[in-house]
Amino acid sequence: MKFYVCPICGNGIITTENNPVTCCGQKLNGQEIKDAEGKHRLFVKEEGEKITLTSEHGMTKEHHLNFIAYGKDNQYVVIKLDKETPVNVTLSKIEGGELYFGCNQHGVWKNN
Numbered sequence: 001m002k003f004y005v006c007p008i009c010g011n012g013i014i015t016t017e018n019n020p021v022t023c024c025g026q027k028l029n030g031q032e033i034k035d036a037e038g039k040h041r042l043f044v045k046e047e048g049e050k051i052t053l054t055s056e057h058g059m060t061k062e063h064h065l066n067f068i069a070y071g072k073d074n075q076y077v078v079i080k081l082d083k084e085t086p087v088n089v090t091l092s093k094i095e096g097g098e099l100y101f102g103c104n105q106h107g108v109w110k111n112n
């Protein structure tokens with residue numbers, strides 16, 4: 001699975017194939033996924049079979065995290081985040097699960 005954020009409109013896009021992806025008239029293929037740093041990071045609290053995700057990233061209309069994708073291989077859970085609402089998401093823990101998230105201004109990040 002591949003994750004993209006349109007640098008123009010901030011749309012979060014998830015694909016299952018490597019075919020060309022466009023949004024707002026721009027090709028999105030080749031976008032790099034960055035390693036989480038600074039405010040672009042999810043804090044993970046594990047409690048039994050659950051994980052709770054929070055972030056210090058701002059959630060203003062203009063600049064916010066817009067999705068979280070959590071999973072591995074060919075199965076991911078995708079959460080659309082709400083503008084102006086702090087990130088606070090509880091999910092079932094997936095052994096070896098990887099966390100990706102999108103920022104409408106700064107693209108796709110991978111938690112480490």
Ligand SMILES: [Fe+2]
Binds near residue numbers: 040057063064105106
């Ligand atoms: Fe950002």
